[in-house]
Amino acid sequence: MGLEIVTARGSKPVVTLPAQPASSTIGDLKRAIGSAKPKYKDVNRQELRMEAKGKFVKDEDTLESLGITDGSTLYFKDRGLQIGWNTVFLAEYMGPLLVYLLFYIRPWVVYGDVASKEICLTAHIAAAAWVFHYAKRVLETIFVHRFSNATMPISNLFKNCSYYWGFTAYCAYHINHPLYTSPADTQVFISLGLFLLCELGNFTIHVLLRNLRPAGSKERKIPFPNSNPLSQMQGFVSCPNYTYEIGAWISFSIMTQCLPVGLFTLAGAYQMILWAQGKHKNYRKEFKDYPRRKAIIPFLL
Amino acid sequence: MSKFYLLAYNSAQAVGWSYMLLKMGSHFALGGATDTLYDGVKMSLQVFQTLAMLELVHAMLGLVRSSVQVTMQQLFARMYITWAILYSLPPAQLSLGFPILLFAWTVTEVIRYSMYAVSLVTSPPFFLVWLRYTFFIIAYPMGLVGELMVSYSGRTYAEEHDIFAVKLPNKLNITFHFPSVILVFMVLYIIFFNPMYIHMFGQRKKVLGGKKEE
Numbered sequence: 001m002g003l004e005i006v007t008a009r010g011s012k013p014v015v016t017l018p019a020q021p022a023s024s025t026i027g028d029l030k031r032a033i034g035s036a037k038p039k040y041k042d043v044n045r046q047e048l049r050m051e052a053k054g055k056f057v058k059d060e061d062t063l064e065s066l067g068i069t070d071g072s073t074l075y076f077k078d079r080g081l082q083i084g085w086n087t088v089f090l091a092e093y094m095g096p097l098l099v100y101l102l103f104y105i106r107p108w109v110v111y112g113d114v115a116s117k118e119i120c121l122t123a124h125i126a127a128a129a130w131v132f133h134y135a136k137r138v139l140e141t142i143f144v145h146r147f148s149n150a151t152m153p154i155s156n157l158f159k160n161c162s163y164y165w166g167f168t169a170y171c172a173y174h175i176n177h178p179l180y181t182s183p184a185d186t187q188v189f190i191s192l193g194l195f196l197l198c199e200l201g202n203f204t205i206h207v208l209l210r211n212l213r214p215a216g217s218k219e220r221k222i223p224f225p226n227s228n229p230l231s232q233m234q235g236f237v238s239c240p241n242y243t244y245e246i247g248a249w250i251s252f253s254i255m256t257q258c259l260p261v262g263l264f265t266l267a268g269a270y271q272m273i274l275w276a277q278g279k280h281k282n283y284r285k286e287f288k289d290y291p292r293r294k295a296i297i298p299f300l301l
Numbered sequence: 302m303s304k305f306y307l308l309a310y311n312s313a314q315a316v317g318w319s320y321m322l323l324k325m326g327s328h329f330a331l332g333g334a335t336d337t338l339y340d341g342v343k344m345s346l347q348v349f350q351t352l353a354m355l356e357l358v359h360a361m362l363g364l365v366r367s368s369v370q371v372t373m374q375q376l377f378a379r380m381y382i383t384w385a386i387l388y389s390l391p392p393a394q395l396s397l398g399f400p401i402l403l404f405a406w407t408v409t410e411v412i413r414y415s416m417y418a419v420s421l422v423t424s425p426p427f428f429l430v431w432l433r434y435t436f437f438i439i440a441y442p443m444g445l446v447g448e449l450m451v452s453y454s455g456r457t458y459a460e461e462h463d464i465f466a467v468k469l470p471n472k473l474n475i476t477f478h479f480p481s482v483i484l485v486f487m488v489l490y491i492i493f494f495n496p497m498y499i500h501m502f503g504q505r506k507k508v509l510g511g512k513k514e515e
Binding site: 173174175177179180181256257258259260 | 470474476
């Protein structure tokens with residue numbers, strides 16, 4: 001009889017697989033589908049469901065545990081061309097590095113003849129902070145983060161790159177402008193201090209999360225604060241990494257007193273709040289004993 | 302209670318946009334030129350298009366089924382053209398794009414508001430539903446072309462007269478260069494046209510496809 005694989009929309013036949021052993025996994029099935037249909041060779045592109053409009057079944061689950069037997073039908077969704085998370089992250093972060101440095105190191109390309117104008121200290125500090133922030137992100141992507149999903153749809157690449165590269169140009173244009181006005185020194189240095197504190201806090205949480213998850217696994221556990229004082233934030237919110245990230249950008253905005261940076265901060269904060277609320281909801285659904293926390297802003301949100 | 306209000310609102314809008322359509326018809330029937338149309342209709346356009354901001358409130362209060370986000374996008378686009386482009390940039394008022402977009406807007410709105418008003422009282426006649434899901438086929442491209450043309454016509458004026466310009470140096474280190482924004486919006490309009498047009502065809506198939514079988 002074999003296993004019928006049909007499309008989730010319209011139940012059109014995709015392929016019929018020969019009977020599989022009960023102990024084989026969804027992942028094995030996907031590889032078999034990929035062999036039979038070269039279009040789906042990239043198993044990340046495949047989504048299998050028990051019901052046409054149901055949730056996807058995990059690669060690790062066995063046919064036995066899902067009740068799939070000879071003659072069963074499984075529903076198939078093509079997730080479209082996929083691209084690795086690492087690839088997307090690196091592409092989207094290269095923009096902020098290269099584009100900002102273009103405005104900073106070669107301002108005449110953008111502003112015309114500015115040879116006579118001296119760059120103020122704040123603009124130097126801002127450039128260093130900006131580059132530090134994104135260099136940190138690139139290094140974390142390579143050495144620290146462990147992603148649940150291997151891939152995302154390729155349309156995300158264009159969307160994300162436009163966002164990062166576009167906003168970088170928008171911010172860099174104003175901070176490195178010959179007519180940029182710096183706020184007072186005290187404001188600059190206090191905000192710089194807060195910025196660095198938040199960067200350290202964000203890094204602390206990234207390491208904390210990495211250590212929660214063994215290498216190569218997709219396991220999920222409740223994160224708790226550790227001996228690092230900056231990790232205490234984890235006791236108050238589900239996503240302290242986002243809390244610190246928003247804190248860093250608010251600090252950067254105040255440090256440069258630049259409204260375009262403020263708008264960039266708002267846009268990022270809006271997105272992170274949505275993500276944090278989603279993650280918070282998932283944590284609470286997944287763990288019955290999840291501690292009382294807020295999603296992203298202690299005591300508030 | 303809210304039904305009476307919505308009936309009054311939709312009827313008023315249907316009347317307003319019909320008036321504009323008639324004014325447009327008579328303007329050209331009497332030999333009027335394309336660059337003098339704006340003067341005659343600007344008051345009605347500004348009143349009825351701005352009045353449509355109420356629809357945001359209707360969506361937020363749940364008086365109507367429309368989503369807040371879609372309503373906001375639609376309203377923003379209309380208010381942008383009506384006030385930021387046409388009202389603020391005189392050359393845009395003379396553009397051939399204006400009669401084109403006005404025709405698309407007026408016919409679309411007369412159909413839309415009539416449909417809403419009638420639906421509050423009774424099931425709308427097939428003819429009206431057919432119009433609503435068919436006229437867009439020419440109205441969408443016409444609207445796009447008209448809006449692009451008036452935007453383009455106004456750009457030079459915006460540049461020369463520093464309309465809405467914010468320059469450096471200033472305390473918030475921000476700039477606003479309206480001609481650039483106009484250009485960006487023109488590009489965005491073109492980008493977003495395709496998915497929206499296709500979505501409407503999908504809606505048409507869903508609504509009219511079924512009815513044809515009856």
